[in-house]
Amino acid sequence: MKNCPFCGGNEIGPCWNTRQDGKEITMMFCNSCGATGPVVIYKTSDDENRSAKAWNKRHNLM
Numbered sequence: 643m644k645n646c647p648f649c650g651g652n653e654i655g656p657c658w659n660t661r662q663d664g665k666e667i668t669m670m671f672c673n674s675c676g677a678t679g680p681v682v683i684y685k686t687s688d689d690e691n692r693s694a695k696a697w698n699k700r701h702n703l704m
């Protein structure tokens with residue numbers, strides 16, 4: 643997993659939540675600064691992998 647593009651932190655992991663419409667979502671979460679994203683509607687474990695791949699595609703903003 644690539645470091646956080648906002649703070650450079652390396653403690654990145656998956657996070658799950660529920661939208662107001664009841665759909666479950668998954669995203670990556672930085673334990674250093676709290677940055678989250680990209681959000682994927684969670685249906686299968688492959689969706690968690692899609693979030694991780696999308697996180698790694700982000701451009702480094704630092």
